[in-house]
Amino acid sequence: MRYLSEYRDPKVARALVDEIAQTATRRWTLMEVCGGQTHTIVRQGLDEVLSSSVEMIHGPGCPVCVTPLEQIDRALHLASRPDVIFASFGDMLRVPGSECDLLQVRARGGTVKVVYSPLDALELARRTPNKEVVFFAVGFETTAPANAMAVWRAKELGVENFSVLVSHVTVPPAIVALLESPDNRVQAFLAAGHVCTVMGWEEYEPLAAKYAVPIVVTGFEPVDILEGILMAVRQLEEGRHEVENQYVRSVRHEGNRPAQDVIGRVFQLVDRQWRGIGMIPMSGLGLKPEFADFDAELKFGLGGITAIEPPECRAGDVLRGRLKPHDCPEFGVRCTPENPLGAPMVSSEGACAAYYNYGRYDPATADREA
Amino acid sequence: MCLGIPGKIVEIDNASGITMGVVDFGGVRREVCLEYIADQVDIGDYAVIHVGFAISKVDEEEAKKAFEILQQMSELEELQWGSGEVP
Numbered sequence: 130m131r132y133l134s135e136y137r138d139p140k141v142a143r144a145l146v147d148e149i150a151q152t153a154t155r156r157w158t159l160m161e162v163c164g165g166q167t168h169t170i171v172r173q174g175l176d177e178v179l180s181s182s183v184e185m186i187h188g189p190g191c192p193v194c195v196t197p198l199e200q201i202d203r204a205l206h207l208a209s210r211p212d213v214i215f216a217s218f219g220d221m222l223r224v225p226g227s228e229c230d231l232l233q234v235r236a237r238g239g240t241v242k243v244v245y246s247p248l249d250a251l252e253l254a255r256r257t258p259n260k261e262v263v264f265f266a267v268g269f270e271t272t273a274p275a276n277a278m279a280v281w282r283a284k285e286l287g288v289e290n291f292s293v294l295v296s297h298v299t300v301p302p303a304i305v306a307l308l309e310s311p312d313n314r315v316q317a318f319l320a321a322g323h324v325c326t327v328m329g330w331e332e333y334e335p336l337a338a339k340y341a342v343p344i345v346v347t348g349f350e351p352v353d354i355l356e357g358i359l360m361a362v363r364q365l366e367e368g369r370h371e372v373e374n375q376y377v378r379s380v381r382h383e384g385n386r387p388a389q390d391v392i393g394r395v396f397q398l399v400d401r402q403w404r405g406i407g408m409i410p411m412s413g414l415g416l417k418p419e420f421a422d423f424d425a426e427l428k429f430g431l432g433g434i435t436a437i438e439p440p441e442c443r444a445g446d447v448l449r450g451r452l453k454p455h456d457c458p459e460f461g462v463r464c465t466p467e468n469p470l471g472a473p474m475v476s477s478e479g480a481c482a483a484y485y486n487y488g489r490y491d492p493a494t495a496d497r498e499a
Numbered sequence: 500m501c502l503g504i505p506g507k508i509v510e511i512d513n514a515s516g517i518t519m520g521v522v523d524f525g526g527v528r529r530e531v532c533l534e535y536i537a538d539q540v541d542i543g544d545y546a547v548i549h550v551g552f553a554i555s556k557v558d559e560e561e562a563k564k565a566f567e568i569l570q571q572m573s574e575l576e577e578l579q580w581g582s583g584e585v586p
C-alpha cells in the first residue's frame with residue numbers, strides 16, 4: 130500500500146513543508162473550505178509551520194456554523210410544540226439561537242431526539258403516528274444525499290407525519306461570493322474532498338477558469354492538506370489556474386452519480402442565508418414543489434420567524450477571513466465552547482472552537498497576522 | 500457530519516426496496532443505507548459512511564488509517580448519535 134507507509138511517516142510531512150517553502154517565492158493566501166480541514170490545520174499547527182509561505186484563511190465550510198439564526202429559531206419553535214418530536218444530528222443541539230438552544234428547549238419539556246441517520250427520523254415517524262416528526266435537514270453536499278433519500282422514501286411510503294426543516298447549503302456559490310467580494314484576499318482554494326466525493330469537480334472547472342483561481346480538491350488528513358497546499362502553490366507560482374485532485378483515493382471527476390440523482394429529484398437550488406455571511410443567491414437546496422407536503426416551513430407556517438444576529442459575534446468577519454478568531458474581543462472572554470456566543474465556537478470544525486481547543490488564545494504566543 | 504467515517508460492511512439487506520446493511524466501525528455497529536454504492540460492494544468491503552449513508556467504497560488499509568485519524572481528532576461522536584448514549 131502506497132499511502133499507509135507514506136502518510137504515517139512524519140518525514141513525508143516534513144519533506145512537503147520544505148518543498149512548499151522552497152516553491153513559494155512570496156507569501157500566498159489560501160482558503161481551506163471545509164471545517165474538517167480547518168480542524169486538522171489548527172490541531173496540527175500547519176498554518177504556523179507554513180506561515181512564511183502561505184496564510185491560511187479558514188472558510189465557511191462548517192454547516193453548524195453557517196446554518197442561519199432564523200432557521201435555528203424555527204427549529205427551537207418547532208421543538209417547543211407539544212405535538213412535535215424534533216429530530217436532529219447531534220451537533221446542532223448546542224448551536225445558539227436568538228434566546229436559547231435545542232438542549233435548553235429539551236430541558237423545558239420539548240421533545241428533541243438525536244438521530245444518526247435521517248432514515249432513523251423517518252422510522253421514528255412511522256412508529257409514532259400520533260406525533261409530527263420534524264427532521265432538521267442541514268449540511269453541505271455530504272449530507273444532502275442522505276436527507277434527500279429520507280424525503281424520497283417518506284413520499285414513497287406515504288408517511289404523512291414526517292417533514293423536514295431544510296437548511297442545506299452548497300459550496301460552489303460560496304466560493305463565487307467570496308471571490309466577488311471587493312475585499313477578497315483568497316488566491317487559491319482547497320476544495321473539500323468529501324463534498325467532491327459526492328459531487329465530483331466538474332462544477333469547479335468554470336470557476337477556476339473565470340476567476341483565474343487554482344482549486345485543489347483535498348482530503349482532511351495532515352499530509353493530504355500539505356500536498357493540496359503544495360499543488361496550489363505550484364499553480365500560483367507557475368501562473369496556472371486549474372482544478373486539480375489531490376484526493377484521488379476517494380474522489381472521481383464525476384462524483385457519485387446515484388447520489389446526485391436523488392439530490393436532483395428531491396431538491397432544487399434556492400437562495401439561502403448563511404449565518405454571519407448573509408444571503409448568497411442560489412446557494413442552498415430547498416424541496417421541489419412535488420415534495421411541498423414534507424416542508425416543515427409550509428406545514429407549520431414558519432415564514433414569520435425572522436432573526437437578527439447579535440452584533441458582538443464577529444463570525445461574519447471570521448468566516449470571510451477578515452478576522453482571526455482570537456482577535457474577536459469576545460473570544461475566550463464571553464465566548465467559549467461551553468458557552469458559545471456564536472456558532473463557530475460550537476463545533477470542533479468551527480474556526481473559533483478550533484483555535485480555542487488548540488490553545489490559540491494566548492495573545493503572546495498566538496499567530497498574529499498582518 | 501461532514502467527514503464521513505469508514506467501516507466494514509457486515510450485512511446487506513435488500514428487503515425494504517432500497518439496499519440497506521450493517522456496518523462495523525471498530526466494534527460499533529450501525530444500520531446504514533448502501534443504496535448509493537450498491538453495485539460496487541459486497542459483505543466484507545469497506546465504505547465511507549456519512550450520517551448513515553455509504554458514499555464511497557475504500558480499501559481496507561485506507562479505511563483503517565482514516566478511522567484512526569478520526570479517532571485521534573475526536574471526530575467519531577456521530578457514531579453515538581441516537582444509540583442511547585447520547586439520547
Ligand code: SF4
Nearest residue numbers: 443444457464471481
Ligand atoms: S469568538 Fe465567539 S463571538 Fe467571536 S466570532 Fe467566534 S463565535 Fe463569534
